[in-house]
Amino acid sequence: MSELSRDIVHTTLPHLLVHRARTSPDLVALREKVRGVWRRTTWQEYEQRVKIFAFGLARLGFRRGDRLAIAGEDTPEWLIADLAVQALGGVTVGIYPTNPWAELQYIVAHSQCRFVVCGDQEQVDKILDASSNGTGLPLVEKVIAVDMKGMRKYDDHRLISWEDVESFSAEADTADVDRAWTGALETITPEDICIIVYTSGTTGPPKGAQLRHRNLLHSAAAIVRTYGLTADTYSVLCYLPLCHVGERICSMTVHLCTGGTVSFAESIDTIDTNIREIGPTFFLGMPRVWEKHRLNALIRLNEARPYQKWLFGFLYGHIRRRLEPKLAAGRAPRAEGVLERLEYWGAHLLAFRAMKKHMGLDHSIVRICGGAPVSPETLLFFAVLGLPVYQVYGLTESGGITFLQHEKAWLPGGAGAPIEGVEYRLAEDGEILIRSPTVFHGYLFDEEATQKALSPDGWLSTGDVAERAGDNEIRIVDRKKAIIITSGGKNIAPSEIENALKESLFIREAIILGEQRHFVAALIQINMDSVGKWAQDKGLAYTNYRSLSQLPEVNELIARDVERVNKRFARVESVRKFVILSKELDHDDGELTATQKVKRAFIEKKYAEEIARIYGKEPA
Template identity: 30%
Template structure:
C-alpha cells in the first residue's frame, strides 16, 4: 500500500515484508525484548482505543518524555492514527522548560519512561491546567502504568471508530509538535504534518544498502526529528530497529546485535576514533609503527580510487593489518553510519571509510523534517567535507549574504502560536531561511561554512566564523571542545576543554603523575603541550583568524550541566555567562 500518512507505515510493513520477531527491540533487565509487526499493531491499536475511551479527540496534544524504547513507537503510532498530535519532549531538560512546553502545547496526557522523570512532572502537574493524566513505561509504585491503558483499550476495543478517524486524516494535517531545544531563548514549537515527514522518508529510502535483512542500532533521542524520521524510514524499508540502553552501553550493544547501520553525531564518532588511537599509542615497537602507518594511509583516503594504483596497494595492506580490526571491533557488519546534527571532521569520514565503515554526512533542521541534503553511496553524491546534494523534491539556493534557503514539501507549517516568528523564518515566496551559511561545490554538493548569527567581527573589522575554527581545533586528540570568542575584540580567543582521557594516557607515557583534572591543567608542562596543539592548528588560518589566547577548563561540557543542548550543540550564551571570568581573562 502507498504510505501517505505516518501510521500507514504499519500496514505497509505487514504487507511487504516477511514475518520476523524483531521489528522493534529494546533491552529490559539485561535481556532483549523483541516485537513482531502483529504485536506492534495490536499494542498501538489498544492504546488508541484507550485514548479514545478517555475522551481524546482529533487535534488534542499528547506528550512523551522518554528514552528510546519500543513503547515510544507504540504510543507514537497510537496517537497519530486517531488524529491527535504527538509532542515528544527531551528527558534531559529543566522543570521550567517542561512547565513551559506542556502549558504552551496545552497537553492533555503525558507518557513518561521512569520514576525519576515522573517526579519532575508530578511536581509541576498542578501548574498545567490542561493535564488530565500521566502514564509510565516503567513500573512505578502508585503510578498509572502503560499496561493499565492496554487493558482499558482491550476492554473498549473500537476498530471501526479508529478506521473511520483514519479516513478523515489528511496528509496536510498536523501530526507532531517538536519543541526545538534552541541555543538561546525559549523553545519554539515546530509544527510538522504527515506530508512533511513522509516526503523525507520517501526522499531518503534509497540510501540504506540493505533491506528487511538489516539491523539498525538507535541511540540518538527519538524526540528529535533526526532520529525519529530515520526510524520511520527504517520501518518503511523493513530494517529492524534495536534501541541502545543508553549512551554508555553503545559499545556493548553493538557487539551483541552486530548492526548494519546507525545514525550518529560527530561527537560520538570522535570519541570512538580517539579511543582507537589511544589503544594504538599503548603499542610498542614495530606494532606501533605499523598501526600509525595504517592510520595515516586511512587519513589520506579519497573516494572513487582517486589516489591511484600504488595507494590502492597500501590501502589493502593497511586494511589487512590494522583497519579491518576497527570494523570487527564495531560488530563486523557496519555498512553505513549516517552523521548529522553538527559538522563532521573530514579526517573521520576519510579514515572510517578507509576502514570500510562508510560515513554519510547529512544536513537539515527540525523545521525541515529534517533532511535538506544528504550524501549517498552513489558515485558523485558523496564528498568529504560536504553534506551531499539536496534531496529529491527540495530546492536549495544560496542568498546574497551566503545564507542557505530551501523550499519543498519538508518545510514546516510554522511555529505553534507564533505567527511573527514563522513570518521571519519563511518568506513570502515560501523560502525557509535556515540561518546557516553555505556554498555549493562544483559537483553539486552543499557545504556548510558556518552559522549566520554566530559570525562575529573583530575590532579590526575582520569577520570570523567560530564554527570553522572550532571544528578544526577539535581535531586535536588533546582537545574535546573549543569555544571561540572575539566579537569587537582585537583578536579571536578560545575556551578549551581538554580530552582528559587522552591527556591521562599521554601523562602515563611521559611518566607524569596524574592527580586530578583540575590540578593537571594548571601544570606548566600541560599548558605548554596544549599550546603546541593551538600553534599547530593555527597554521590552517590567516593571521587575523588565529586563536591568540586560550583558557583551559577543568570540566567537560554536558547536557546536564547546561553547556550543551540535547542534540549536543553549544549553548554559547550559557557558556559565556557561566565562564565570564575566564572569557574576561582571554582579552585582558
C-alpha cells in the same frame, strides 16, 4: 523502495505500519534487551500494540487534535505511543529525558498537552515538580507511566500505568477494538500535523516546529531511494533521543519505509557495548559521536604493542596518501582496480578489522553524519578505514534531511546534493534558503517567529551560511548567528577552527572567541580520558578534572596542539590565546543544549572572568 512506490509520500506513518503488518507480519520490527536477552517484536505484534494503546487513549478521552508529550529514554513504548497518537489524529510532543523539570514544564504548558507519557519514576517526578511549581500544569489530565517501579504509593489522581491503558482493550470486544482502529485510520491524512519538535533553544526559549506526515515521509523516502535501503539492509541502533528529528527519521520513518529492524540501546552508558552486539547496517551520528569514535580508537591504539602501532601507522599512511587525491577531486573513497582492492583487504585483515569491530561498525553499509559540520580529519580517518561517512544537511524545520552526500556527490567538507523536490538558493549574506515538500507548517502559537522563518511563497530561512560546491552541492560554513566579526571587520567561521582543534586527542570541546575583538582566542575543554592517561604516563599527579586542567604541563600540551592548528589558518584566524576550562561543559548547568550544542551566549556570560584573563579590559 522495494515494493513501495514514490506515492509513499501520499500516505501516513500509521498507514505504513499497517502495510508492514500485512505484508511482512513475522519479520522482526523491534528489539529490546530485557534481563540480558534481546526481546523481539514482529511487525504484526508492533501494529497490535499500537492499536491497543490507541484504543486505551481514546477511552481516556484523547481526541483528534489533542497533544500528548513523551518524556523518557528510547524504548518500544516511545514509538508505540507516538504512532498511537498519530493514528488518532493527535500530535506527539517529544521531550528530552535529560531536560530538568522547568524546561519540561515550559514545553508541556506551551504545547497545551492534556496527556503525558513518562518512561519511569524520574520523569514522573519532573511532571509532579512542574505541576506544583510556578504556573503548574493545569491542562494535564493524565500521566501515563511505562515503568511504575517506585510509584505504587504515589497519590496523584492523574497517574495511571501503561498496563492500565492497555487493559481497556482486554475489557472490550475484539471487533470493537478493530473497528475503532480502522475508523481512526480513515480520518488521518498526509497533511495532518503529526509531531511537534521543540528546538534546542541556543538563543532563547525553544520553539515548537510542527511537522506533517508528508514532511517526514518525503525526507525518509529520499534517504531510502538514495542509499537503496531494504528490509534486508536496514538494521539501526536507536540511541539518540527520539524527540530529536534525526533519530525519529531513522528509527521510525525510514524504518517504516524499509521494513527493517530497530534495536534499542539499553542506556547511554551501554551504547558502545550494544553497537558491537547489534552490528547495525545503518548508523547516524552527530559530529561529537564520530569524533568520540575516532578519539577512542586512537587512544586504544596508543595502548597497543609497538609493532601493532607501527603496522597500523604504516598501512594507514599508505592508504591515506592514495585516498587524499580522490577525495580532493570529489570521488568516492573506494578501492579501484585489483591492486588497490588487494591493498585495502590486506590492511583490513592485518590492522583495520579489529578496530572496526571494536567500534561496532564492521557490518555497517551506510554511515551518515548530520547536525553540524564535522572535522575533515575525522571524515578522512573513517574513509581510510573503509568506513566512509556521508555528510547530510537538514534541520528540524526542514523535516529532517534535505541534502545528502552519496557516491556521485562527495566533495570534501560538503553536505551533498539536494534530495528530490528540494529547491534552494543563497541570500546575499550567504544564508541558505530552502523550499520543498519537507518544510514545516510553522511554529506552534508563534506567528511572529513563523513569519521570520517562512516567506509567503514558501521559502525557509535556515539561519545557516553556505557556499556552493561543485555542480549542485553545498558546503555549510556555520550558523549565521555564530559568524564572528573581529574589530578589524574580518568575518570568521568559528566552527572550522573549533573542528580543527577538536582533531586533537586531548581537546574535547573548543569555543572560539573574537566578536569585535582585536584577535581570536579560545576556551578549551580537555579530554579527561586521553589527557589523564597522558598525565599518568608522565608521572603527574591529579585527583579530578579540575586539578588535571590546572597542571602547567597540560597547558603546554594543549599549547602545542593549538600551535599546530594555527599553521593551517591565516594569521587573523589564528588562536592567539586560550584558557582551559576548570570544569567539563554540561547540559544540567545550562552550558549545552540537550543535543550537546554549545550555548555560546551563555558560555561567554558565565565564563566572563576567564575571557577577561584573555582580553584584559578590552571592550567587547
